[in-house]
Amino acid sequence: MLKKLAAFLTVALVILLSGCSQAPQKSGGSSSAEAVKITSSAPAQASTPAVSSSKTTSSKAVHESADPKVIKDYTEASEYYTKKDYTSAVEKCDAALAIDPECYEALNIKGASKYYASGDPQQGLPLINKCIELNPNYQYGYFNKALIYKGKKDWDTSIGLFNKVIELAPDNAWAYYGISTIYADRNMVSESLQYLKKAIEVDPSVKETAKVQSHYDRMRNNEEFKALVK
Numbered sequence: 001m002l003k004k005l006a007a008f009l010t011v012a013l014v015i016l017l018s019g020c021s022q023a024p025q026k027s028g029g030s031s032s033a034e035a036v037k038i039t040s041s042a043p044a045q046a047s048t049p050a051v052s053s054s055k056t057t058s059s060k061a062v063h064e065s066a067d068p069k070v071i072k073d074y075t076e077a078s079e080y081y082t083k084k085d086y087t088s089a090v091e092k093c094d095a096a097l098a099i100d101p102e103c104y105e106a107l108n109i110k111g112a113s114k115y116y117a118s119g120d121p122q123q124g125l126p127l128i129n130k131c132i133e134l135n136p137n138y139q140y141g142y143f144n145k146a147l148i149y150k151g152k153k154d155w156d157t158s159i160g161l162f163n164k165v166i167e168l169a170p171d172n173a174w175a176y177y178g179i180s181t182i183y184a185d186r187n188m189v190s191e192s193l194q195y196l197k198k199a200i201e202v203d204p205s206v207k208e209t210a211k212v213q214s215h216y217d218r219m220r221n222n223e224e225f226k227a228l229v230k
Helices: 002-017 053-058 068-082 086-099 104-118 121-134 139-151 155-168 173-185 189-202 206-212 214-219 223-229
Strands: none
Touching (some): 068 086, 068 104, 086 104, 104 139, 121 139, 139 155, 155 173, 173 206, 189 206, 206 223
């Protein structure tokens, strides 16, 4: 079950960063720029509220829950999220949270789902902030928060949150990639290539995404870019 859940989370992360430069559209959150990632073994997945150390140690992860229904509901929520069925994802997260109100993973997916469904950052941020409050070391909470701020074009905040992901999970290729796309959108070529190179070093499959995403359209003839993605 845990391997299956990890697989869904990884897929969701990749889907979610494929076009993370724009906010989702109101029509169900299916904008082409919505691809960014959510939670998985890829770092997620970014300014967060302070939390007491007691909360850090007491809040339990869904995969540690003694109740198999929490795991089942959260796993199904992840599946719905990857399919962009945000209504069903929220319903499954609510079912998990009814049993375990401190299931920060469910809060994270619910927050991301509500954001993409509505296009309104305030629909998602309070839930993701609560997720991070419960577990300040949960990389995917920061990752999804970074994506929301990226959609708001609050570049500096988004970069800071992606860097928090990297601090927690230096092997999160998609956090490096997220920063690279921000710099690409700002036409900061040197900085963008620096982070793209790091992302590819961590996960060579990143280059396949970079080949097709519009973030890098202005770099298509750049020799360093071409060498990185070849």
